[in-house]
Amino acid sequence: MKIYKLFILLILFISPFVGADSYYSAFGLGIPHYFVSPQAVGMGGAGIAVHQYLALNEMNPAGVYLNEYTMISVGYQGEIIQNNVRDASVTTRQGNASGFRFAIPISKYRIAILAGLKPLLKSEISGEFSDQYEEFYLTRSITTSGGISAASIGIKYSLFPWLHVGGLFNFNFGAYNEVWKTQFDNDTFINTTSDITSHLWGTNAELGIIYKPSTLFSFGGIVRTSSKLTIETTTVAGSGISLPPINQTAVYPLALGMGGALDFTKFLITSDIYMQFWEDYELDGQKNESLTNFLRAGAGIEYLHSKDAMEAYGKRVAYRFGASYAQLPFLDDTGKAAVEYFATFGIGFPFNKNAGRIDLSLEYGERRSSSDYQFSEELIRITAHVTSAEKWFQQLF
Amino acid sequence: MKNAFLLIAIVFGLLLQCTNNTPLPNGYELLNRDDSPALLPPITLYPVEMGYYWKSANTGQRSTLLLGRLNDVQSFIIFQNRNLVKVDSGATLKSAELVLYGEYVHGSGPINISVHPVTMDWEETLVIWEDIQNGYDAQPIEQFELEPKSGEANRLTFTNLDFITAWIQDSYHSEPEMKGILLRFDRAENAAEFSSSDAGASPAYMELIAETTTGELDTVNAFLTKDASLLQNQDGSVSDVLNDSPEYLPVGSASGYRSLLKFDFAEIPEEATIHKALLTLTVDQQNSYTKTDSAASFSQSIQAHAVLDDSTWNPTTIKLDTLNLTPYDAADAASETFAFDGSDATRGMSRMVQLWVSNVNRNCGMMLYARQEGMDFQEMVFYSGLEDSLLAPTLTLTYSLPPAHRFAQP
Numbered sequence: 001m002k003i004y005k006l007f008i009l010l011i012l013f014i015s016p017f018v019g020a021d022s023y024y025s026a027f028g029l030g031i032p033h034y035f036v037s038p039q040a041v042g043m044g045g046a047g048i049a050v051h052q053y054l055a056l057n058e059m060n061p062a063g064v065y066l067n068e069y070t071m072i073s074v075g076y077q078g079e080i081i082q083n084n085v086r087d088a089s090v091t092t093r094q095g096n097a098s099g100f101r102f103a104i105p106i107s108k109y110r111i112a113i114l115a116g117l118k119p120l121l122k123s124e125i126s127g128e129f130s131d132q133y134e135e136f137y138l139t140r141s142i143t144t145s146g147g148i149s150a151a152s153i154g155i156k157y158s159l160f161p162w163l164h165v166g167g168l169f170n171f172n173f174g175a176y177n178e179v180w181k182t183q184f185d186n187d188t189f190i191n192t193t194s195d196i197t198s199h200l201w202g203t204n205a206e207l208g209i210i211y212k213p214s215t216l217f218s219f220g221g222i223v224r225t226s227s228k229l230t231i232e233t234t235t236v237a238g239s240g241i242s243l244p245p246i247n248q249t250a251v252y253p254l255a256l257g258m259g260g261a262l263d264f265t266k267f268l269i270t271s272d273i274y275m276q277f278w279e280d281y282e283l284d285g286q287k288n289e290s291l292t293n294f295l296r297a298g299a300g301i302e303y304l305h306s307k308d309a310m311e312a313y314g315k316r317v318a319y320r321f322g323a324s325y326a327q328l329p330f331l332d333d334t335g336k337a338a339v340e341y342f343a344t345f346g347i348g349f350p351f352n353k354n355a356g357r358i359d360l361s362l363e364y365g366e367r368r369s370s371s372d373y374q375f376s377e378e379l380i381r382i383t384a385h386v387t388s389a390e391k392w393f394q395q396l397f
Numbered sequence: 398m399k400n401a402f403l404l405i406a407i408v409f410g411l412l413l414q415c416t417n418n419t420p421l422p423n424g425y426e427l428l429n430r431d432d433s434p435a436l437l438p439p440i441t442l443y444p445v446e447m448g449y450y451w452k453s454a455n456t457g458q459r460s461t462l463l464l465g466r467l468n469d470v471q472s473f474i475i476f477q478n479r480n481l482v483k484v485d486s487g488a489t490l491k492s493a494e495l496v497l498y499g500e501y502v503h504g505s506g507p508i509n510i511s512v513h514p515v516t517m518d519w520e521e522t523l524v525i526w527e528d529i530q531n532g533y534d535a536q537p538i539e540q541f542e543l544e545p546k547s548g549e550a551n552r553l554t555f556t557n558l559d560f561i562t563a564w565i566q567d568s569y570h571s572e573p574e575m576k577g578i579l580l581r582f583d584r585a586e587n588a589a590e591f592s593s594s595d596a597g598a599s600p601a602y603m604e605l606i607a608e609t610t611t612g613e614l615d616t617v618n619a620f621l622t623k624d625a626s627l628l629q630n631q632d633g634s635v636s637d638v639l640n641d642s643p644e645y646l647p648v649g650s651a652s653g654y655r656s657l658l659k660f661d662f663a664e665i666p667e668e669a670t671i672h673k674a675l676l677t678l679t680v681d682q683q684n685s686y687t688k689t690d691s692a693a694s695f696s697q698s699i700q701a702h703a704v705l706d707d708s709t710w711n712p713t714t715i716k717l718d719t720l721n722l723t724p725y726d727a728a729d730a731a732s733e734t735f736a737f738d739g740s741d742a743t744r745g746m747s748r749m750v751q752l753w754v755s756n757v758n759r760n761c762g763m764m765l766y767a768r769q770e771g772m773d774f775q776e777m778v779f780y781s782g783l784e785d786s787l788l789a790p791t792l793t794l795t796y797s798l799p800p801a802h803r804f805a806q807p
Contacts, residue, residue, distance in 0.1 A: 026427040083421050090421055129425040131435060140435040142428050144803070178428075180800050182435060182672070188743040189672045189795065196802045237799045238670035241755040248804055286807040375424065 021083060021092040021125045023375040024338050024367060027330040028281060028291050029252070030123030030147055030176075034274065034326070035059065035098060038073060038359035038385030042346015043300020044322025046272040048259035049220030051164060051210045053307075054350075054357045054387050056101050058118055059257065059274075060208035060222045061166025064156045066105045066112050069355075069389035073101040076385075082378040094124055098383060103156070104392070112156045114168060120252075122147035123176060136186035146176030148200060148229075148252070164210040172227050172252065173201045182238060192238025202229035202252065218261045226280070227252040251282040255294075266306075271299035278329035291329050292337045298324035300344065309354040318348035320361070328367070336370035340379075356388035431801035436672065442792045446659040446762060447781050448641040450712040451634070454653050456626040456771030457521035460596040463626040463651060464510070464545070464580060465588025467503050467774040468686065470651045471631065472588070475515060475529060476624035477577035478603055481561075481568040483617045488607035490562045491614065493555040497591035498599035499547040501688060503774055504587030507544045510553070511537035511583070514560075515576040521623035529627055533579045545589035550599070561605070577623075588774055594621040628653065628771055637712040644783055645681055646790070648699050648728075649776035650767035656779070657710050659762030660792050662754050673743055673795040674750040676701065677736040678779040679788040685730035685777045696727035697775040698768035701737060703749050704761040717764060721748065725768050728777045735777065750794065 025031045039055040040047030048060045056073045057063030064071075075098030082091050099118035106113055126143040154168030180194040204227035212218040231248040259272035276294040281287065300322025305315040321344065328338040342365035349358045361383040368376035426432070456463070463472035484490070517532030538560045541553050555561055567575045592599045602620040609615055630636065630652045639657075646656035658676075665671075687697050703718040704710065724745025728735040737746045753760040767775070782789020 021421055023421065023424050023427060026424070085421070085424060092421070125421065125424065125428065127421050127425045127428055129429075129435070133436070138435055140425075142425070142800075144428065176803050178800075178803065182670075182797060184672070187740045188675075188738065190744055190747050192670050192672065192797075194670070194799050196800070198803055231804055233802050233804060235668075235799055235802060237668055238672075238797065239668075239751050239755055241668070241751075241757065243668055243799065246802070246804075250804070283804055283807040288807045 021094065022081060022367065022377055023083060023085070023125065024328060024330050024377070025123035025125050026144075028278065028288060029250070030121045032276060032294050032329065033119040033122055033147070034296055035118065036272070037063075038075060038357075038383075038387055039302065039318070039320070039346070039348065040270075040300070041359065041361035041363070041383045041385075042320030042322060042344050043270060043302055044298035044324040044342065044344050045296070046259060046270045046298040046300050046322060046324075047261075048222060048257050048272045048274075049210065049218045049261040050268070050270055051212060051218055051220075052263075052268075054354075054389065056103060056387055058099060058101055058116060060210065060220050061114055061154050061156050061168050061206060062164040062208035062210040063220060064103050064112055064114060064166065066103055067389070068105055068108045068391070070105065070392040071101075071103045071387060071389050073385055073387040075099050075383065077381065077383045080380045084376045084378070086374050096122060098385065110158045114152065114154045114156055114166065116152045118150050118152065120148045120150050120172065121174070136184045136189060139183045141181045141183075142178060144176065144178040146174060146198075148172055148174035152206070154206070162212045166208045168206040170204050170206060170227070171201070172204060172229065175199045180238075194238045195236040196233065198231055198233040200229045200231050200250070202227040204252070216263060218263065219259070220261075221258040222256070224255040226254040248284050250284075251280065253277040253280040266304060268302040268304070269300075271297070273297045276329070290331050292327070292331050294327065294329040296324065296326040298322060304348075307354070313350075316350045316354065320344070320346035320348070330369075332369040332373040332375075334370050334372050336373065338367065338369040340367040341365050342379075342381075356386065359383075359385045359387070429800065430803075430806055433798060433800065436795060436797050439793050439795045440664070442660045442662070442794065443782070443786075443789050444658045445661045446641070447643055447646060447657065448639045448710055449643050449646055449654055449656040450639045451630050451632075451636055451649070451653040452655065452712060453525040453527060453628060453630070453636055454770040455523055455525055456628065457524060457623065458595055459626070459769065459772050460593055461500055461626070461772055462497065462591045462593045462601065462624055463588065463628065463771070463774065464591065465503070465508055465582070466585040467588040467651070468776070469630060469632040470649070470774060471585065471629050472651060473526065473582070473627040474580040474624065475519065475524060475577055475627055476594075476601070476621045478564075478619055479568055479573070479622040480619035481565045481603070481605070483619055484565045484605050484607050485609055485615065486566060486569055488609045488615060490558050490565065491606045491608055493558060493561040494604045495553040495555070495601070496604055497551045497553070497601050498596075499545050499549055499551050500590040500592055501773070502545050502547045502587065502589045505544075506587050507542045508582050508585045508587065508589070510541045510543055510580050512539040512541070513537050513579040513581060515579050518576060521625055524625050524627070526627035526629050529579065545587075545591075547589075551589075551591065565605075590773055594624050626771055639710050639712055641710070642783065643781050645684070646678065646765070646779040646781050647776060648697075648765050648767055648779070650697065650770055650772055651774045652776055653770060654776065655764055655766040657704065657762055657764050658790060659760065662750070662760065665754050665794065665796060666798060667754065667756055668799055669754055669796045670799070671747045671751040671754060671794060671796050674747040675736060675738060675743060675793045676746055676790065677734055677738075677793070678790045679734055680728070680730065680732055681778040681780055682730055682733070687728065687730040687775045687777070688773070689731075696729045697777055698725050699728050699735070699765055699777060700725035700768040701746060701749065702764045702766070703752070703758060704764055706759060706761060708761050710762070715764070718758065721752065724749065730777065735779065750792070
């Protein structure tokens with residue numbers, strides 16, 4: 001119970017920092033949300049090949065390891081971003097749910113049903129523009145937010161103790177909302193607000209595999225199929241009049257990932273690479289020349305003195321370090337791709353005799369492109385997850 | 398289990414309060430995808446159709462009573478007083494006065510007033526001169542000469558006390574035979590505005606002094622129970638007939654002139670947002686008249702109203718949009734131009750134009766009329782521009798187009 005209280009206090013502590021904009025989220029569908037598992041966040045995001053209890057793997061459905069427990073995991077992520085443009089900078093904050101995962105074993109150690117809700121892309125940016133006219137001063141501002149999430153349902157199947165596969169069916173959905181305000185300092189003019197909302201939806205599938213030739217090594221791989229998204233955009237103009245909706249389609253591109261893990265008694269070392277083919281992104285059949293492929297590599301290490309629930313509490317706390325590099329799927333106006341680097345640190349606090357874990361992670365990084373490009377960002381990201389193993393549905397097996 | 402749900406609830410509760418939009422110092426160009434300006438250059442439109450007509454207005458609920466003649470307009474007064482019942486029916490009437498508080502006097506000189514009994518029923522909220530002109534006794538019961546004064550009570554002293562006594566007795570009947578009094582004149586060179594029974598201060602009344610059966614003198618103030626000005630436009634034209642190629646656009650309070658204008662918005666895109674619509678008219682100062690005195694000038698309040706579903710502007714059937722707020726502004730005959738340029742007026746005009754541009758309302762033009770018709774003798778006359786296009790009304794629009802949405806471009 002003390003751990004729960006600590007978690008609540010930490011959430012309350014980080015909540016004032018939530019809320020962050022990114023210049024880069026103005027491109028395409030926004031910034032990809034990369035997440036493997038609560039454990040992986042502190043390890044440079046690497047964990048595609050990890051097949052461990054309480055490391056509820058979201059990226060690789062084959063990596064879910066439940067024992068006989070039903071497992072629930074919820075997460076929360078707060079970002080502080082210092083947005084730099086030339087010599088000016090402003091600090092913005094953002095908070096997002098980092099998904100919800102639910103796994104039910106229906107055959108002990110072999111088959112599990114998986115369900116979850118996970119963010120895929122996010123976009124948040126607000127700006128302001130002012131101009132002086134002869135008889136008034138005009139300010140135009142925009143606030144945009146949105147993204148795409150996936151509601152997933154699937155299955156994990158352990159063919160052999162050394163080979164696990166999993167698959168998910170995703171219903172991808174989301175909305176992007178833009179609010180444009182036009183304001184005058186002369187009250188003979190009418191201030192107006194235009195509200196533009198685009199709803200998107202589509203489906204795709206995910207497949208994952210874990211290959212464990214020994215207790216020391218494991219390899220994992222995933223593939224996410226592309227998804228044809230239907231887009232419906234509605235505009236309520238500043239006049240208050242709703243314009244006819246606009247219907248479009250887009251292609252959310254294919255993604256591939258693979259990784260490896262070394263599981264020593266007290267150390268876990270893992271690394272991943274991941275790629276999503278944003279060059280194949282299409283809107284109404286047309287490609288976007290300002291997009292490039294998303295490439296990500298990450299690696300990390302975890303130290304856990306003991307997994308024995310009867311050991312002293314301090315010895316059951318996990319410590320994690322890692323780093324990651326990503327080429328973001330955006331080209332700046334000089335044709336260079338935006339990149340981001342992160343150094344990560346995480347701690348895992350078990351509770352209820354290892355029947356659950358709270359994973360806290362801190363990431364520090366930078367997002368930028370070429371030195372000629374005026375925009376860059378420094379990020380601090382705080383992630384908190386609670387994963388709980390419950391003895392539900394055991395009558396199923 | 399219970400704790401896990403508590404945590405979930407806390408996490409989602411926190412998410413609800415984590416929105417914080419801080420404008421970034423730059424990057425507007427990343428979002429302004431069509432690189433469009435915030436505002437398009439203002440566009441000035443000229444009327445494609447114009448017209449005017451006049452209509453006799455009922456003034457029963459106005460706070461003034463108009464008496465006299467100014468330019469081509471004259472006005473009589475009609476009233477009824479059921480409050481005469483306050484006078485004891487057995488008392489002997491000693492004196493009777495009609496007390497009218499002067500609000501404003503146009504010109505100077507006396508008005509020769511004749512008092513006529515009204516012989517027909519009339520409704521305060523409907524009565525106009527055309528109804529009454531054959532409904533009163535041509536033989537006056539009394540005649541006065543009044544030099545009206547503003548800012549003080551004007552008293553008309555009745556000498557025909559027999560008539561007033563009969564009126565008092567009649568007021569005791571539930572169905573009175575006496576229908577009221579008409580104050581008219583044969584000729585007047587000036588005009589006055591008095592407080593009516595609807596005025597908030599100094600309403601019109603009759604002061605009656607009667608001797609009771611005990612020999613005491615009793616003074617009764619009997620406020621008029623219904624009254625109205627009977628306006629008559631005598632410019633020689635017929636009421637409710639549209640002049641659709643006018644040299645001038647008149648708007649009159651007592652004369653009942655109403656002008657009509659229509660602009661063509663075809664060159665404004667339907668999705669445009671109107672930020673400002675400024676209607677400006679050039680004043681014919683020679684023929685316009687607003688109140689003046691040594692200390693201040695008074696302006697006439699002119700209202701604009703969208704015309705509904707009648708592009709022919711038939712005066713007998715024309716309807717106005719009463720669902721939306723309508724702009725009004727003050728016009729002054731001493732000014733060269735009049736514009737709906739006050740804050741509320743401009744915004745109101747902008748909203749009216751927006752409904753036309755967006756095709757929410759059919760564009761049948763707008764009517765300009767005196768905001769309180771029948772309230773006074775003021776009149777504004779504007780140039781239509783048919784003779785000199787430089788003097789034509791103008792409607793200047795400042796507008797913007799919706800920004801391009803996120804998926805407007807690949």
